[in-house]
Amino acid sequence: xxxxxxxxxxxxxxxxxxxxxxxxxxxxxxxxxxxxxxxxxxxxxxxxxxxxxxxxxxxxxxxxxxxxxxxxxxxxxxxxxxxxxxxxxxxxxxxxxxxxxxxxxxxxxxxxxxxxxxxxxxxxxxxxxxxxxxxxxxxxxxxxxxxxxxxxxxxxxxxxxxxxxxxxxxxxxxxxxxxxxxxxxxxxxxxxxxxxxxxxxxxxxxxxxxxxxxxxxxxxxxxxxxxxxxxxxxxxxxxxxxxxxxxxxxxxxxxxxxxxxxxxxxxxxxxxxxxxxxxxxxxxxxxxxxxxxxxxxxxxxxxxxxxxxxxxxxxxxxxxx
Amino acid sequence: xxxxxxxxxxxxxxxxxxxxxxxxxxxxxxxxxxxxxxxxxxxxxxxxxxxxxxxxxxxxxxxxxxxxxxxxxxxxxxxxxxxxxxxxxxxxxxxxxxxxxxxxxxxxxxxxxxxxxxxxxxxxxxxxxxxxxxxxxxxxxxxxxxxxxxxxxxxxxxxxxxxxxxxxxxxxxxxxxxxxxxxxxxxxxxxxxxxxxxxxxxxxxxxxxxxxxxxxxxxxxxxxxxxxxxxxxxxxxxxxxxxxxxxxxxxx
Numbered sequence: 001x002x003x004x005x006x007x008x009x010x011x012x013x014x015x016x017x018x019x020x021x022x023x024x025x026x027x028x029x030x031x032x033x034x035x036x037x038x039x040x041x042x043x044x045x046x047x048x049x050x051x052x053x054x055x056x057x058x059x060x061x062x063x064x065x066x067x068x069x070x071x072x073x074x075x076x077x078x079x080x081x082x083x084x085x086x087x088x089x090x091x092x093x094x095x096x097x098x099x100x101x102x103x104x105x106x107x108x109x110x111x112x113x114x115x116x117x118x119x120x121x122x123x124x125x126x127x128x129x130x131x132x133x134x135x136x137x138x139x140x141x142x143x144x145x146x147x148x149x150x151x152x153x154x155x156x157x158x159x160x161x162x163x164x165x166x167x168x169x170x171x172x173x174x175x176x177x178x179x180x181x182x183x184x185x186x187x188x189x190x191x192x193x194x195x196x197x198x199x200x201x202x203x204x205x206x207x208x209x210x211x212x213x214x215x216x217x218x219x220x221x222x223x224x225x226x227x228x229x230x231x232x233x234x235x236x237x238x239x240x241x242x243x244x245x246x247x248x249x250x251x252x253x254x255x256x257x258x259x260x261x262x263x264x265x266x267x268x269x270x271x272x273x274x275x276x277x278x279x280x281x282x283x284x285x286x287x288x289x290x291x292x293x294x295x296x297x298x299x300x301x302x303x304x305x306x307x308x309x310x311x312x313x314x315x316x317x318x319x320x321x
Numbered sequence: 322x323x324x325x326x327x328x329x330x331x332x333x334x335x336x337x338x339x340x341x342x343x344x345x346x347x348x349x350x351x352x353x354x355x356x357x358x359x360x361x362x363x364x365x366x367x368x369x370x371x372x373x374x375x376x377x378x379x380x381x382x383x384x385x386x387x388x389x390x391x392x393x394x395x396x397x398x399x400x401x402x403x404x405x406x407x408x409x410x411x412x413x414x415x416x417x418x419x420x421x422x423x424x425x426x427x428x429x430x431x432x433x434x435x436x437x438x439x440x441x442x443x444x445x446x447x448x449x450x451x452x453x454x455x456x457x458x459x460x461x462x463x464x465x466x467x468x469x470x471x472x473x474x475x476x477x478x479x480x481x482x483x484x485x486x487x488x489x490x491x492x493x494x495x496x497x498x499x500x501x502x503x504x505x506x507x508x509x510x511x512x513x514x515x516x517x518x519x520x521x522x523x524x525x526x527x528x529x530x531x532x533x534x535x536x537x538x539x540x541x542x543x544x545x546x547x548x549x550x551x552x553x554x555x556x557x558x559x560x561x562x563x564x565x566x567x568x569x570x571x572x573x
Contacts, residue, residue: 069477070456070484071447071457071459072456072457075451095478096443096459096460096476096477096478097477097478099443099444100443100447100457100459101447102444103412103413103443103444103445103446103447103448103451104447104448104450104451104457106413106444106448107413107416107417107448107451107452108451111413111531112411112413112531112532113411113412113413113444113448113531113532114532115442115443115444116441116442116443128535131441132441132540133345133439133440133441133537134332134338134345134438134439134441135334135438135441136441136540137338137539137540137541138338138340138345138537138538138539138540139537139538139539139540140534140535140536140537140538141534141535141536141537142532142533142534142535143532143533143535144531144532144533145531145532178454178455178456181455181456181486181487181490182456182458182484182485182486182487183484183485183486184482184483184484185472185482185483185484185485186482186483187480187481187482188474188480188481188482188483189480196478196479198478202572226573234496237496237497244462244476244481244495244496244497245476245479245480245481247496250334250356250436250438251357251435251436251495251496252496258572259566259570259572259573269334269335270334273334276541276542277542279572280566280570280572281544282562282566284551286552288548293546293548294544294546295544296544296545296546296548297544297545297546297547297570298545298547298548298549298562298565298566298570299546299547299548299549300548300549300550300551300555300558300559300562301548301549301550301551301552302550302551302552302555302558303551303552303555306551306555306556307551307555307558307559307562308559310555310556310558310559310560311559311562311563313556313559314559314560314562314563314564315563315573318563318567318573
């Protein structure tokens, strides 16, 4: 049996959940058994009714103890579901939170952890995966022993199609001493972005050359027009123009969109670590020698304050057509 | 109180990566204290300066990790414990050995890097915490001690949250947590005499790794590098760019 932990927003499954189902199905074909799912947290009962179209059985962990996420609790729920399902492999999204609780789960299960994987498969009594390393500059192939915990890098895997109705099974999980040691005092909402940066098909990033926080209104407008998310470089975050949540790079988020716009971004290695796997990279920079142009498919040498407004007009024309 | 930073030595992001025979070869690369771990070292030194106690650096890695540990000692940590093992050992297996050392050291607060610049992994801090039965907080951007607890702000997938955590606990770092200091010359001199205790990983029960690296290759995507000069006619350049993205790249 393979267990897939299915991320959701309280109403709908996230894309990462359906990528996870695809991975779990492939592993189940090789290792035998079926795919079970787990949904945890607020809204889990409702989401389970959607999740059951993708897996043979959905475990639901919810209730007053499960309102706020903590890594300790999610690892505990996943462990309980893995035991209930008799799962030898657990698949989960490699979101920031996912990568935190899967590390705990791997220790609980004494399992091999294959983290942030691009692809995964099983052969004999081992699981295999590919992932990036060395700040996204190296592609490596790993082998892990069973049991295993595999986290799935966003936007790497086709979304699963529904496969008929499974069953829903509530799972009672008691919190232990450890799970009571973290208390969430306050949530700080992410400002700006309507689209999750790590799941966006289009990312529009502004660098220090934007010149001011106000200039990012143009970036926002362009991103909105394309249904994309806004990104920023470390320099922009340090200047206080944008929130940390929007940072792309080594210490920020890693994105792999269809198209990445680097506007007035010079392109330091630390920034490239967060975006160099984008399918198409577009750059606008007034410095023809900016390192970003080496990482660029389509670029314009010019002043972003003149080029970007024109780009916005051109896209409007295109959308209107 | 006692504070521990778990550190690693990694290649500098700016230095070139070589691959020989399907494996990364670090010969000739500049090896440094992981920049995400610098925040951890800075934080435990600040805690010691503010509240007194001891700041200890702990690492799992090859013998050469001592160099990175000396950097941490030069910044101001008091002493180090290095668990030595050559070759790749996965973070979950390392966590078991690190947990044994931390049980012995019995710190109140542990910091480590949010992501390692060689493995591109985020697992170490949470895995060590789980092995100890301690809570953990990842991507910490603000931290303060208050009456036997810690109050921390940390990043989630979207947004952030403030948590109150019972100690002992492990925190992983995020940019913004602090501004790491540079080692001073007297600091570097003093660091040479500070104690580094070495323990063979085998003595802590480590035999092999649950994850094996089979093959590595340099992964740089070929970029088209079609660059348009928009210095004179920015509107025309923008039109050409959008046309290329629509018709050739088909991404708009």
